[in-house]
Amino acid sequence: MSKKKETILYIIIGLVAGFVNGIWGGGGGIFVxxxxxxxxKYEERKAHATAIVIILPLCIVSAITYILQGIYNFPLTIKVGLGVVGGGIVGAFLLKKLSNTVLSYIFYTVMVAAGLRILLM
Amino acid sequence: MKTFLFILAGIISGILGGMGMGGGTLLIPMLTIFFTVPQNIAQSINLVAFIPMSIVVTIINIKGKMIEKKGLLKMIIPAIFTAVLASLAVGRTKNAVLQKSYGVFLIVTGVFFIALTTIKLVKKRKAEKENEK
Structure with a gap:
């Protein structure tokens, strides 16, 4: 791949990640x-780790933009946030121990089901 | 009781997020479907809650030399631009519209990743068979 083409692809990946993460409040990483x-051609595990680094500043700027527009609920955010941080540490350890093919199927099926539920609400 | 359930919802999505499976994509529908949190507030909670988690995970990953620095800034700078624009659009969009589009996003993403996981599985099986020969 030429250097120029590579740069263009990186920029496109960035533009998509920023848009998805901002408009739906998350999920940018899943596409990256x-x-x-x-x-x-990134190695799979490195791609996961790198995606989180890309999403972090996006979450920060999007969170600020949301809050400035009055879209927030701090008491609820603290409760859920405590769970997320605790669960995140558990997840980082599990990643090394579990084969995640079965888990992937369950997770993505739940995602489709949740999507259908939302559309039918 | 409700506080406990909120923390539990956080833990479940945190585990998935820590495994790099996009826990946030499930936290939002959990909050809107089971707790009737408005869509835009659920998105805001997800954005804020994942900041500390990704900082912790990134520190671990830097130590493990897992991060590819090559194209990082080329992706982050344009991404910040669209992230701000999209977030501003959220403030001007009705929750009902936001929520339905999120439903479509979940279905498309879910189907795409089921296909991708299946392709990976088939390739792995093939490689294993080749090795046996």
């Missing part, structure tokens, strides 16, 4: 991982 693996 396969793009990095299949387009940029």
């Amino acid at each position: 991982v396969p793009l990095l693996v299949y387009l940029m």
